[in-house]
Amino acid sequence: MEKRIKRVIFTCGGTAGHVNPAIALAQLMHEKDPDTEFLFVGAERGLEKDLIPKAGYAFRTVHISSFHRSLRPREIRHNAISVCNLMRAPREARGILREFQPDVVVGTGGYASFPMVKAAAKAGIPTAVHESNMVPGLTTEMLEPFADRIMVGFESCRKHYRHPDKVIVTGTPVRGDFFALTRAEAKRRLGVDDGRPLVVSFWGSLGASGMNRQMADFLALETAKEPFHHIHGAGGSGYPAICRLLREKGVDLEKHPALQVREYIYDMAVVMRAADLVICRAGASTISELTALGVPALIVPSPYVTNNHQEKNARVLEEAGGAVVLPEKDCSGQALFQAACGILRDGARRADMEKAMASLGIRDATERIYQTVLEICQ
Secondary structure: OOOOOOEEEEEOOOOHHHHHHHHHHHHHHHHHOOOOEEEEEEEOOOOHHHHHHHOOOEEEEEOOOOOOOOOOHHHHHHHHHHHHHHHHHHHHHHHHHHHHOOOEEEEOOOOOHHHHHHHHHHOOOOEEEEEOOOOOOHHHHHHOOOOOEEEEOOHHHHHHOOOHHHEEEOOOOOOHHHHOOOHHHHHHHHOOOOOOOEEEEEOOOOOHHHHHHHHHHHHHHHOOOOOOEEEEEOOOOHHHHHHHHHHHOOOOHHHOOOEEEEOOOOOHHHHHHHOOEEEEOOOHHHHHHHHHHOOOEEEOOOOOOHHHHHHHHHHHHHHHOOEEEOOHHHOOHHHHHHHHHHHHOOHHHHHHHHHHHHHHOOOOHHHHHHHHHHHHHO
């Protein structure tokens, strides 16, 4: 008879890509057993402090902060505080464990997960860590000796770990609404079902201003013939700037209904489902969505992230044949436009890219993670 999991601690933070897998697993575990209790633990200043309470879960904090690789006085002061926090956090983590008495502790990324997972392992509580990037981040590297299981997105991730026997390929959870419609249904809902392909583009916050300038050049080139539909998410700070750049280029978007520039793509699940090509960065959440949906991609990895993990994420898709990778230093609106046209004009190539991308996708990632957690609790 399986042991019932009564209480679970999820520990995560830093980005939505770390928080969302934990929320997805908590939702599934609640569906399986509504009596299960959950506690999320993160950093007091992290994004998680807003995301998790909005999702309806109890949230506690530990004093933990990142380390910056710089010798500037401001960064040295920051790192001194981080050292103090690193000494303080284990005591706080042990206190949370004594109070909540979890059956299992699951870390899904971010430096906030380090003290909780390590303290749980030392207390003999089953632990698992989910790493959504191709290569392990510093926190995952530090936790590998302590965790019972390391859950990763792709089989090729296994080679990056010192204990490959601990590694389980689960994929990264993707919200269920991404699969609610077929591509044809999504196109009809968006009004882009006239036979022309749909290009969807968006950038993360890091370096987005430069890429939005290039996207203005891309959109201007499209206006000559409007060979495809295009939905671009510029972001809050990028939207006024890209609209100004387009006006300076003489582009009136009202005269080009096939081209949409939005501040935010709020209906991302529908838009991504309808896409024939996505132009984007290579964050872990985006990578999992592209592979689960089987959508070809033109990827410009952010060069501003630690350990260059976005390029490593993107190269996995490129090596499989599902994506084309353009380093930002080699990028321009013209280069992006030509690359997109090359993919969309070649039906056989696009079909091969779709097949290659889908071969990497794991749609039941949340269930796989759940089964892994059950296994270590038995």
